[in-house]
Amino acid sequence: MEEPPPPPSKSWSIVTRREITAKYEILERVGSGAYSDVYKARRRSDVYEIEALQTLHNCPNVVLLHEYFCSDDEDAVLVLEYLPTDLAAVVSSAKKDWEGGITVGEVKRWMVRILRGVDGCHSNSIVHRDLKPSNLLISADGILKVADFGQARILLAPGFLDEGTYDQFAEPPSSNQAAFPQSSDTADRLDSQFPREHVEKSSEKGTAEPEDLRMDPFHSYSYEAEKGRVDENGSLTSCVGTRWFRAPELLYGSTNYGLEVDLWSLGCIFGELLSLEPLFPGASDIDQLGKIFSILGNLTEEAWPGCVHLPDYNIISFGEVEKPSGIEACLPNRSPDEILFVRKLLSYDPASRATAMELLHDKYLNKEPLPVPISDLRVPSKHGSADEDFGPSLVTGTKNGFSIRFS
16 A cells, blocks of 8 residues: 655745735744644734824824724725825826926925825824835825825834924815824724634645735836735834835844834935936845945945944945945936935934924925915826826726736
């Protein structure tokens, strides 16, 4: 009698599957058999996003969460206010359709709104971790709001928003904004609605996941789509944020970072508002660092004391950039004040980056030409079109949801 074939080799780990670890915190292995392992896990991403949005419900420049629905065995459904366009569409329209691009007054108004939204997050110890133009949504009447908190984390116990911090640049809320009371036991209540679950993984060898996850076909295609990972302990991870806006410490593998990663992203966003081109459009993490170094110079102890202790600093090496081009080369025909404004954010040393509140009081935003009134803003009618990159698409329903075919 022949011996039964040996079980398939366990060639991959559940904690390496980003589509799983992005949604579940793997707690422990509770069982193992010849063909499968069983793990105890807790749903993670929906809880983080809901809690962050509830904490920020009074911030006028953060997208409003109306309500949410969830059950033990399904993903949560978040009901958010509808904002028809985004900052990526503003940049695209200015580049292709608007004579003269974005005026200085318009640039300043967009900057003020972005800074107010980010300051609201940071005042509540929330790090967004995925700031980019396509996550800065805009209402039909020109109100910009920070959105997509799927990668956000609350670093400390959230505090209370200081309404007075917004007085200098006060503007009316959008017509569909509302306020909802926040329960003091938000975390406990959310945890009870997302109980621990069992996730079973097959031990058979699976197909390797691509480096970049699939893009949402209904979202802006201005930038590559990457989802952040969270480790099995629910700790911070370096693989967050779209690469073009990712801070150097993240590119070097740091998991010991804070709100400052959002400030670097702001520098990239503001640079793009001024130039209508991305500052550091890297094709890979290594290429991303190379593009940053070619402009700002090498990352050294002189630029950031202690950078040699970054996890991958001694693993990734570059030749010396003798003559970095400087931010000035990326922002031709811009004023020294505009260049300095961006430079205050694009500092290698996170501790040297200007905070959102500091920039709201910066002389650049408080000198002529001042931020334009809301009525003078030009607002695109819709999000950046996917048709420009992928051609027309056909959406058809299936028994499991829908399929999309691009021609």
